[in-house]
Amino acid sequence: MNILVTGANGQLGNEMQRVAKTSSNHYIFTDVAQLDITDREAVLRAVKDNSIQVIVNCAAYTNVDKAEDDRETADLINNKAVENLAIAARENDATLIHISTDYVFKGDRCTPCREDWETDPLGVYGITKLAGEKSIERTGCRHIIIRTAWLYSPFGKNFVKTMQKLTAEKDSLRVVFDQVGTPTYAGDLADAIARIIETGQLGKQGIYHFSNEGVCSWYDFAREICELSGNTCNIQPCHSDEFPSKVKRPHFSVLDKTKIKDTFGIEVPYWKDSLKKCIRELAANNGQ
Numbered sequence: 001m002n003i004l005v006t007g008a009n010g011q012l013g014n015e016m017q018r019v020a021k022t023s024s025n026h027y028i029f030t031d032v033a034q035l036d037i038t039d040r041e042a043v044l045r046a047v048k049d050n051s052i053q054v055i056v057n058c059a060a061y062t063n064v065d066k067a068e069d070d071r072e073t074a075d076l077i078n079n080k081a082v083e084n085l086a087i088a089a090r091e092n093d094a095t096l097i098h099i100s101t102d103y104v105f106k107g108d109r110c111t112p113c114r115e116d117w118e119t120d121p122l123g124v125y126g127i128t129k130l131a132g133e134k135s136i137e138r139t140g141c142r143h144i145i146i147r148t149a150w151l152y153s154p155f156g157k158n159f160v161k162t163m164q165k166l167t168a169e170k171d172s173l174r175v176v177f178d179q180v181g182t183p184t185y186a187g188d189l190a191d192a193i194a195r196i197i198e199t200g201q202l203g204k205q206g207i208y209h210f211s212n213e214g215v216c217s218w219y220d221f222a223r224e225i226c227e228l229s230g231n232t233c234n235i236q237p238c239h240s241d242e243f244p245s246k247v248k249r250p251h252f253s254v255l256d257k258t259k260i261k262d263t264f265g266i267e268v269p270y271w272k273d274s275l276k277k278c279i280r281e282l283a284a285n286n287g288q
């Protein structure tokens, strides 16, 4: 199979490059310089000319705070460009695997979010990601949408790297404890996507939830990152309204993963085990 990966220089895109190394399929990796997904003609051409059967869309506008002041660009990348990919998939009988977010939920129910729950995003990023999901469904292409949460990896910008830096530099830090979810190692998500592709289960269309196992607040996550990184920093819990931000975030966005596990036979690692792996990886990279 010919598989097109967009946004290949991001966190998930880099992990897709790793999993592709052990595949007999032909992966084509692109980021904005090779294929700008907002360019419909270029997308249609790339999919047709390369006889693409699967598109894995790892491209997105992921700056949650900035999106509040840049709705147009966020919508262009997270929604309109996604429609381009969906149309290209439909016209070439390909399957679109697309990644969405826990931020499509309001997060006001203290029980894990299921795929069929009502969505009600609180900010522009979540609104545009939800619009992208709807565009795919409206287009009618074969698709698998995977909502994930709190993604981190050794690549790019993420909470783990931010906290490693802050806890190394500062004596004390405040981190919100009233936003609860599950961190997700991008490598584990890439493994799940690879399993769906490599085991021929692309026909099982729909929306799925994937994160690591377990539950924590950003405060707990920060504490664990600090400890595993060998840093000493006095991390204090604070409420969301004590941490200045333009955007409201869900208070409880733990994802229920029953559907993806049962449908595809995917095993999901515990968040602390995966965090250890990532921090080991980061330490090895720094030591090079």
Ligand SMILES: NC(=O)C1=CN([C@@H]2O[C@H](COP(=O)(O)OP(=O)(O)OC[C@H]3O[C@@H](n4cnc5c(N)ncnc54)[C@H](OP(=O)(O)O)[C@@H]3O)[C@@H](O)[C@H]2O)C=CC1
Binding pocket: 006, 007, 008, 009, 010, 011, 012, 013, 031, 032, 033, 035, 036, 037, 038, 057, 058, 059, 060, 061, 062, 077, 081, 099, 100, 101, 102, 129, 147, 148, 149, 150, 151, 152, 156, 157
């Ligand atoms: N990060 C997170 O915490 C979470 C992410 N997600 C979703 O998971 C997916 C992967 O996220 P993640 O790996 O963190 O994202 P990143 O921000 O790490 O990577 C996104 C990549 O897309 C590229 N890109 C941006 N615009 C375009 C464009 N027009 N055409 C082609 N490529 C483009 C970016 O390039 P450049 O850097 O040059 O802009 C970047 O390389 C996204 O759909 C995201 O919404 C879901 C939940 C949590």
Ligand SMILES: Cc1cn([C@H]2C[C@H](O)[C@@H](COP(=O)(O)OP(=O)(O)O[C@H]3O[C@@H](C)C(=O)[C@@H](O)[C@H]3O)O2)c(=O)[nH]c1=O
Binding pocket: 062, 063, 064, 065, 101, 102, 103, 148, 149, 150, 151, 158, 159, 162, 166, 173, 174, 175, 176, 179, 218, 243, 249
């Ligand atoms: C740096 C910092 C952040 N925070 C808070 C802000 C926020 O509520 C929380 C996490 O910070 P972030 O900047 O990682 O938040 P954010 O960018 O909103 O993270 C989200 O990104 C998008 C792309 C997603 O799809 C989501 O699943 C989620 O991962 O921690 C503190 O309380 N103290 C701090 O020192």
